[in-house]
Amino acid sequence: MNTKSKLKKTAGLAGLVVLLFLLPLFIKRPYYVHIFITTLISIIVVSSLRTIALSGQVSVGHAAFMGIGAYFSGVVSKELALTPWLTIPLGGLAAMIVAVFMGYPFVRVRAIYFSMVSLFGGIMIVNIIRVAQKWTGAAGLAGIPPLSPINIPGLMNITFLGQKVPYYYFTLLLTLVCLAFLYRIEHCRVGMIWKGIAQSHMVASTVGINEAGFRVLALAVGCFFAGIAGAWYAHYNLVVTPPAFGFLPSIFLVMYMLVGGRHRFSGPIVGTAILVMVPELFRGLKEYAPLILGGIMVIVVFLMPQGIAGLFDQMKAKYGEVRNRKVPGNAV
Amino acid sequence: MLFETKGLTKYFGGLAAVSQLDMHVNQGEIVGLIGPNGAGKTTVFNLITGFLRPTSGRVLFDGHDITGKKPHCIAGTGIGRTFQLAYLFPDFTVLENVVASFYLYPRFHFWGAVFNTPAYCKKEKYILNQAGEVLRLVGLDKAKDELAKNLPHGHQKVLGVARALAIKPKLLLLDEPVAGMTRDEIVFSLGVFEKIRSQGITILLVEHNMEVMSLCDRVIVLNFGQKIAEGSSEEVRQNEAVIQAYFGSENAT
Numbered sequence: 001m002n003t004k005s006k007l008k009k010t011a012g013l014a015g016l017v018v019l020l021f022l023l024p025l026f027i028k029r030p031y032y033v034h035i036f037i038t039t040l041i042s043i044i045v046v047s048s049l050r051t052i053a054l055s056g057q058v059s060v061g062h063a064a065f066m067g068i069g070a071y072f073s074g075v076v077s078k079e080l081a082l083t084p085w086l087t088i089p090l091g092g093l094a095a096m097i098v099a100v101f102m103g104y105p106f107v108r109v110r111a112i113y114f115s116m117v118s119l120f121g122g123i124m125i126v127n128i129i130r131v132a133q134k135w136t137g138a139a140g141l142a143g144i145p146p147l148s149p150i151n152i153p154g155l156m157n158i159t160f161l162g163q164k165v166p167y168y169y170f171t172l173l174l175t176l177v178c179l180a181f182l183y184r185i186e187h188c189r190v191g192m193i194w195k196g197i198a199q200s201h202m203v204a205s206t207v208g209i210n211e212a213g214f215r216v217l218a219l220a221v222g223c224f225f226a227g228i229a230g231a232w233y234a235h236y237n238l239v240v241t242p243p244a245f246g247f248l249p250s251i252f253l254v255m256y257m258l259v260g261g262r263h264r265f266s267g268p269i270v271g272t273a274i275l276v277m278v279p280e281l282f283r284g285l286k287e288y289a290p291l292i293l294g295g296i297m298v299i300v301v302f303l304m305p306q307g308i309a310g311l312f313d314q315m316k317a318k319y320g321e322v323r324n325r326k327v328p329g330n331a332v
Numbered sequence: 333m334l335f336e337t338k339g340l341t342k343y344f345g346g347l348a349a350v351s352q353l354d355m356h357v358n359q360g361e362i363v364g365l366i367g368p369n370g371a372g373k374t375t376v377f378n379l380i381t382g383f384l385r386p387t388s389g390r391v392l393f394d395g396h397d398i399t400g401k402k403p404h405c406i407a408g409t410g411i412g413r414t415f416q417l418a419y420l421f422p423d424f425t426v427l428e429n430v431v432a433s434f435y436l437y438p439r440f441h442f443w444g445a446v447f448n449t450p451a452y453c454k455k456e457k458y459i460l461n462q463a464g465e466v467l468r469l470v471g472l473d474k475a476k477d478e479l480a481k482n483l484p485h486g487h488q489k490v491l492g493v494a495r496a497l498a499i500k501p502k503l504l505l506l507d508e509p510v511a512g513m514t515r516d517e518i519v520f521s522l523g524v525f526e527k528i529r530s531q532g533i534t535i536l537l538v539e540h541n542m543e544v545m546s547l548c549d550r551v552i553v554l555n556f557g558q559k560i561a562e563g564s565s566e567e568v569r570q571n572e573a574v575i576q577a578y579f580g581s582e583n584a585t
Binding site: 181184185188189190192193195196199200202203204205206207208209210211217 | 381383402403404407408412413415419420421422423424428431432433434435436440442445446447448452456495496498499
């Protein structure tokens with residue numbers, strides 16, 4: 001990439017971020033702000049799912065790790081009266097630890113078999129949450145404390161309870177930090193090794209790469225961020241229920257990733273933004289609204305096999321003179 | 333003695349793919365492993381490099397017992413290998429293939445890589461340099477920005493060798509390194525093998541090509557998983573058992 005297009009890209013990104021920061025000035029209705037907050041949280045989760053997918057494994061139980069983060073942080077902050085600012089990272093760590101313990105047996109299987117095993121793993125986690133009623137509540141966990149107020153005398157006093165806009169700003173910050181971290185991991189040697197393993201695990205192990213270990217690492221990193229996002233969601237929504245982390249949400253996460261395009265870092269961001277927001281525009285259709293989702297899905301699968309974010313690449317390959325266009329990542 | 337197998341045996345169900353194989357490779361040698369199709373040559377390679385576990389027997393390398401260890405651990409002891417089919421990272425460029433293969437030396441630290449510390453940058457720079465050198469050695473430096481999957485077959489095989497060299501091996505296992513290559517490519521590859529040997533790397537190779545065989549200091553002949561002959565390529569060519577294995581006996585009906 002030459003410096004000019006790099007500069008353009010950076011400027012575009014900065015513009016987008018500024019726009020997102022100014023958004024609450026234009027959008028006043030709390031409901032719309034709510035949509036943006038949930039979209040941002042989903043973007044973190046879907047990006048973390050893509051990080052796992054870099055190593056050639058598509059998890060179909062990723063929402064469950066969000067659930068671990070949400071419930072862990074929710075229960076701990078409620079029962080022990082700890083500040084959510086502390087329990088949210090702990091929720092991420094909890095999800096990561098579970099991912100490592102489950103990962104060691106799970107990485108013995110690859111590709112579609114891994115997806116199957118992860119599906120059952122996800123269902124198992126949600127059922128454990130459901131069974132642990134003593135802490136997690138019968139129908140769901142209620143009474144989760146909101147983010148504790150930030151009070152620096154004379155400088156700022158931010159309260160979160162019942163407020164959308166402060167939540168929006170802090171969610172945006174969290175998303176930016178998480179995405180920056182995931183971007184760095186992907187673009188350093190760790191990400192390169194993951195992509196290599198996805199292409200040929202045999203070659204990877206002949207050059208001394210502990211491919212099982214690196215796949216567990218991918219799970220650990222991905223699930224840590226899913227846990228963080230889940231915990232954040234818990235302290236925003238203040239109520240969490242097991243179905244929110246079950247099979248269907250996991251499938252949706254995979255769908256967001258595939259529609260956005262898994263070969264590009266921007267894929268999960270574009271996919272989530274479109275698939276969460278476009279159905280909102282068609283709320284008037286009531287029970288027919290999911291048809292819009294299905295329609296987008298079909299169009300993308302048929303016309304944009306590399307996802308919406310991959311459309312540019314696809315066009316360049318077809319009409320441009322770029323020979324040997326590079327497909328980052330891998331194909332399952 | 334750099335490398336040795338003792339009574340190496342592998343059964344696939346009731347079939348003995350390799351049975352009671354004793355062989356050794358000395359430091360600095362080029363040793364050829366030949367035999368008719370299905371003789372068990374690739375199985376021997378897979379047993380050595382840990383992709384298969386031997387039923388019985390031991391593999392010793394550089395004074396260590398490496399029997400039944402995981403492939404990445406065996407790579408760590410200094411055995412590099414290529415595959416019969418050109419296995420590589422198809423969606424990486426040629427250069428990226430080699431850069432990604434520089435994993436063992438130098439090792440990197442996870443947090444160093446994520447935060448792009450000066451020490452990590454220095455290592456990456458060093459790797460880029462070394463990768464360029466390896467590619468120059470195998471003659472692929474002009475194609476370094478080409479996607480690996482777009483290379484012609486011969487170049488893909490050579491890239492496999494470059495990849496194996498990236499782990500700084502003491503012993504290099506080459507599985508049919510020139511199969512499917514053109515004349516020119518074969519001649520070039522022979523030069524590459526000589527250069528690799530001159531760097532002090534020992535080579536064990538499986539091959540059918542006679543020119544490559546003549547490069548070998550010693551040839552071991554397998555048939556039905558058993559060693560039937562050993563010696564210089566000239567000696568082996570005259571060997572009665574070898575001729576029988578390849579062409580059948582005169583009395584056969």
